[in-house]
Each structure stands twice: as structure tokens, then as C-alpha cells.
Amino acid sequence: xxxxxxxxxxxxxxxxxxxxxxxxxxxxxxxxxxxxxxxxxxxxxxxxxxxxxxxxxxxxxxxxxxxxxxxxxxxxxxxxxxxxxxxxxxxxxxxxxxxxxxxxxxxxxxxxxxxxxxxxxxxxxxxxxxxxxxxxxxxxxxxxxxxxxxxxxxxxxxxxxxxxxxxxxxxxxxxxxxxxxxxxxxxxxxxxxxxxxxxxxxxxxxxxxxxx
Amino acid sequence: xxxxxxxxxxxxxxxxxxxxxxxxxxxxxxxxxxxxxxxxxxxxxxxxxxxxxxxxxxxxxxxxxxxxxxxxxxxxxxxxxxxxxxxxxxxxxxxxxxxxxxxxxxxxxxxxxxxxxxxxxxxxxxxxxxxxxxxxxxxxxxxxxxxxxxxxxxxxxxxxxxxxxxxxxxxxxxxxxxxxxxxxxxxxxxxxxxxxxxxxxxxxxxxxxxxx
DNA sequence: GCTGGACGCTACCGATCGGTATCGTTGAGC
DNA sequence: GCTCAACGATACCGATCGGTAGCGTCCAGC
Numbered sequence: 410x411x412x413x414x415x416x417x418x419x420x421x422x423x424x425x426x427x428x429x430x431x432x433x434x435x436x437x438x439x440x441x442x443x444x445x446x447x448x449x450x451x452x453x454x455x456x457x458x459x460x461x462x463x464x465x466x467x468x469x470x471x472x473x474x475x476x477x478x479x480x481x482x483x484x485x486x487x488x489x490x491x492x493x494x495x496x497x498x499x500x501x502x503x504x505x506x507x508x509x510x511x512x513x514x515x516x517x518x519x520x521x522x523x524x525x526x527x528x529x530x531x532x533x534x535x536x537x538x539x540x541x542x543x544x545x546x547x548x549x550x551x552x553x554x555x556x557x558x559x560x561x562x563x564x565x566x567x568x569x570x571x572x573x574x575x576x577x578x579x580x581x582x583x584x585x586x587x588x589x590x591x592x593x594x595x596x597x598x599x600x601x602x603x604x605x606x607x608x609x610x611x612x613x614x615x616x617x618x619x620x621x
Numbered sequence: 622x623x624x625x626x627x628x629x630x631x632x633x634x635x636x637x638x639x640x641x642x643x644x645x646x647x648x649x650x651x652x653x654x655x656x657x658x659x660x661x662x663x664x665x666x667x668x669x670x671x672x673x674x675x676x677x678x679x680x681x682x683x684x685x686x687x688x689x690x691x692x693x694x695x696x697x698x699x700x701x702x703x704x705x706x707x708x709x710x711x712x713x714x715x716x717x718x719x720x721x722x723x724x725x726x727x728x729x730x731x732x733x734x735x736x737x738x739x740x741x742x743x744x745x746x747x748x749x750x751x752x753x754x755x756x757x758x759x760x761x762x763x764x765x766x767x768x769x770x771x772x773x774x775x776x777x778x779x780x781x782x783x784x785x786x787x788x789x790x791x792x793x794x795x796x797x798x799x800x801x802x803x804x805x806x807x808x809x810x811x812x813x814x815x816x817x818x819x820x821x822x823x824x825x826x827x828x829x830x831x832x833x
Numbered sequence: 834g835c836t837g838g839a840c841g842c843t844a845c846c847g848a849t850c851g852g853t854a855t856c857g858t859t860g861a862g863c
Numbered sequence: 864g865c866t867c868a869a870c871g872a873t874a875c876c877g878a879t880c881g882g883t884a885g886c887g888t889c890c891a892g893c
Binding site: 436437438440441516517521522524525526527528538539542543563566567569570571572573574575576577578579581582586589590591593594597598600 | 648649650652653728729733734736737738739740750751754755775778779781782783784785786787788789790791793794798801802803805806809810812
């Protein structure tokens, strides 16, 4: 495609803005951070900022895209450093996540936090979140599928719920607890999935009266 | 204590405000909703609103307290309607939660969503959320303790993570899937916890290199 | 050494933010 | 029928919101 220069050439300015915005957005939430504050802490003029990002929403989207990118980069790094055994790989991933959610200053998953601030399901933040979480389930499924379990899709979703729960744990868990609880939980979910039991286990606990 | 009338007598005005604010806060997030909008949709004058709630933060706190109260009311209703068997009770609770998170317009757990908008851990919203989530773990623990499992505390936390994960599932799960996945997941976690295995299962998957 | 794009600075825009002051109305209990 | 607390209506406050206009500076590439 032709070089229309819709965006200035790369001179590091956009990176400075995005770095400051990402930190501020993550710590304080989106709507709590004004553009003036991003201008002040990035050291970039407001006019320059708006040459790189048309609107605040565009900056928010760039923030979440960046978080998404970095998250999978680290994920891939953990997987690459692990042996090929899929179960060990899963445990290493949970080790990484357990440490992540229990480290100081952790404020939860940015995808979840930011999406909560926007009501419109078609807002860029909501779209990016959906894609991010779908990718998580897919990656988990491809790992679980390599382990002998009877319902890999279901177990993958359960693992994703466990992980998202850890993301929202708000500093309740120590590092050791977080890792152990995640790994033992995954172990239990994998073990059960590999057993051949009648599939209607849950049915007898099914419908009570409707609530609300 | 003496009747100083720090707050007007109960004539239903505060309820109208809280009802409108709760709906708007839940759907749009806190900072996206101005006090003027609450005034308009509650049909209560701004002056009257501020006679009942000193600040917006006070209204936010009242919203979360109300959500907390109603949540446990429904929880207790589900438990009361279930047979005494603790496992069946747990399954009924998960049936209720699975339906809740998959119903149309569900926007996630208000405690989680609202707390994400405030950076200060001592903000009322953050405090109420911590109390709410701690209560969840305690209630789960008291149920799990009645079932023969080797680490009831750990399983209770795992169930809480599973539930919080479902709360953030953002409409990904159909009603049938949500209920089945939660109940089967809980079943697996309970089964494993009741087995006597060597406690160091996870240790061999422990520390990789540090990331970040 | 001139040119053009990237950037900084200041000043500004209308809208909205949370919150308040003033005053008039209404209605139940004595 | 008087009182007093509760509520409504309007108008306003300073601060901040996201975003823009205008203009000067700086510097790499021709």
C-alpha cells in the first residue's frame, strides 16, 4: 500500500505515549486518567500525542493490544523453556500465572478491568478482550488435547475459569498459595477428565426453581 | 443513640435513588455515570439525592452493599431450598450461578467491576469487595468441610476461583454449558481433594526462571 | 543551505464533572 | 390550622473532561 503518512514516522514518540498511558491506565483505570495526565507523564506534547492517536479510545485499544501481545510473548517464552510434555508445560504456565497474580502491585487482568468500564459490546476494548479470552481457551485446549482426557474442550474452559479467577483474586493469595492452588486444581481437573464415567453426573443436580 | 436526623426519615426517596443508581452503575460502570443522569432517571431532585447520600462515593458504597446483601439473600435461598446433603447444596449453588452468569444482560460481578475503577485499596469499594470475596471463600469452606476431602480450605479457594472466573466470562457460555462446566469442575475438585496422595505433587513443576 | 516533516508550547473550545445555595411547595402529626 | 421535615426546581460553582488552532523550533536529507 502507498505511503500516505497517516501516522508520523517512527521516532519513539508514540512509544513514550503508550508506555505512560499503559502504566496510568492499568493502575488507575481508563476513565480516571485524563489525557492531560498522560501528556504530563509521557513528556510528549498534547498535539504530538494526537498526531499518533486520533482519540482516547484509540489509545485505549493500543494499550490492550500491547498487553495482549506481551502476554502471549511471555506465555510462549514459558512454553519454549519447558520440556515437551504437555502436562509439565501446563504446570509451568500455571507457575508463571500464580507468580504473576501474587506479585506486588498486581491489579488484575487489564482486559477484564478495562472492558468493565465500557458498556457497548462493540467498543474496541470489548472486542479485544473477547479475542484475547478466546485465544486463551484455544491455547489451553491445544495443550489439554495432548493429554489423555475425555472432554478436552470442557477441561480447557475450566482451566480458563480458574485462571481468570486467579486474575481477579486481588492480592488475596500469597505466591506459594497461588501456584499450589492453581497447579493442584489443574491436576484435579485433568485427572477427572481422563476418567470414563457416565456423562450425566451433573444432571441430577439440575434445575431448581428459578431465582430472580 | 439520639435521633439527630443526620439522614431524612424513610419515605422511599433513598430507595428510588439507589435503584436507579444501581442499574446505571452496573450497566455503564461508575465513572461513566454522572450524578445528573441518576437525578434524571430516578425522578428525584439533586438536592434530595444529596440529603440521603453525602457524596458519589457514598452512593457507590451503598450500591455495593446492596448487591452484597441481595447476593447472599439469593445464596441462602438456594441453600434453604436444597436438601441437607452438602454436595447437593454445592451443586445447586453452582446451578444458580451458572444460570446467573449466562443470562442476557449479565455484565459480570459488580464487586469485581467496580473495584477495578478505583486504585486506592482503602476506597470503600475495594473494602466491600474484599469482605464480599472473603465471605464467599468462608461459605464455600464451610460446605466443603462437610464433605470428606483432604484439604477443604484449598478446595474452597479453587471453587471460588472457578466461580469468579465464571463471573468474568462475559457471555461466552450458554446456560447449559455454564452449569455443566461449573458442576463438573467442582465435582473434579472435590474428588481429587478426597484422595490421599503425596502432598508434593506440584513441587516438581515448581520454579522455572523468573519472568519479568 | 534550504525544505519539510516531526515536535513543543500556549491558549483555547464547549461539555460535563461532583457538589451547593436559595427558595418555594407539600403533607402528616400535633 | 400550624409546624416542621422532606422534597422539588433552578441556577450556579470551579474543575476537569476530550480535543483543536496557531505558531515557533529543530533537524535530517537532498
